[in-house]
Amino acid sequence: MHTRHSLTDRIEExxxxxxxxxxxxxxxxxxxxxxxxxxxxxWALEVTVYMFGWLVLLGASYAVKKRAHLGVDAILNMVSAPVRRVMALFSVACCLIFSLLLLKGAWDYWSVFAELPPTTGRWFPTGFEWDARGQGWYEVQDIPMIAPLKFLEELLNYGESYEKIPKAIPYLVLPVSMLLLVFRFLQVAVGIWQGRVDRLVASHEVEDELHTVRAQQGEHD
Known part of the structure; x- marks a missing residue:
């Protein structure tokens, strides 16, 4: 188990x-x-913008995994353990609902660029809209098409060549990152339910930094 977690950590990092x-x-x-x-x-600016988007969206789910998001836990520290557990479960349930809404929106936005059906339903998916018109021919603005992606011309553009890369490529991070976010919140929910953790986030960066500084000062004294 530890090896698997270390491997996924290394891949994400x-x-x-x-x-x-x-x-x-x-x-x-x-x-x-x-x-x-x-x-x-x-194409430099557009590539940088897309990479920044990938960095932020993938980093969000990784921070949930590492419980590194900033949070206020003053009230949690004042209540008993059972109350803290209930509050934590409520918090993670809210986060799960929100991340599921994000996942639906991300899929619906990306799927048409990938010639896939978006979901039906206003809030949560009730099926797939198979008659939706695909938009696989949409290209990015500046990034030129590269040879390894030529196979997408048959899949997404009816055999027509792309001058720029299709939007389905950079926008793929939307459903992938939101799916990861849902999975990470589910992991936290299981941990809270099993009693292994008692809160959604546990980032005390300032306290940790102060503790490190005090420890260093103590070594020099």
Whole structure:
């Protein structure tokens, strides 16, 4: 169990780090091109925006997994353990409902770009709208099509070639990240129900930093 968790941690952390690193490299390259060569990488800004979106959306679910979101637990610390458990279950239930709504909205927005049916129903899915018109021909604004993605022309664009990459590619993060968010909240809910944790978030970054500083000062004294 520990090995599996470590492996998933490394995958998520490396992906987030790679996105952050690529954002830095692309932005730096564009600055160099502009100020040293009086040129411009046309697709650099759009790539950076999409990578930032991936970074934030994937990072949100990872922070839930690590219980790293900031939260106010002053009231939780004042009540008894049974009351704290009930409050925590109520909080995670609200988060689950909200994340499920986000998942439905994310799927409905992305699916038409991927030539897949969006769901029916205003709030929660009641089925699939199979007659919905696909929008797989929609392209991004600046990012050019690359050879490894050419197979998507048959799947999404009726064999017609893409000049830019289809929107289905960068927008894929929407349903994926929301599905991860639902899964992470479910994990927290199970942990609270089983008594392994007693709250939804447990981030005390300032306290931890102060404790570290005090410990360092104590070593020097």
């Amino acid at each position: 490396n992906l987030i780090a790679a996105l952050l690193g690529l954002m830095t490299v692309v932005t730096f390259a564009n600055v160099v091109a502009r100020y040293l060569f009086n040129s411009n990488i046309l």
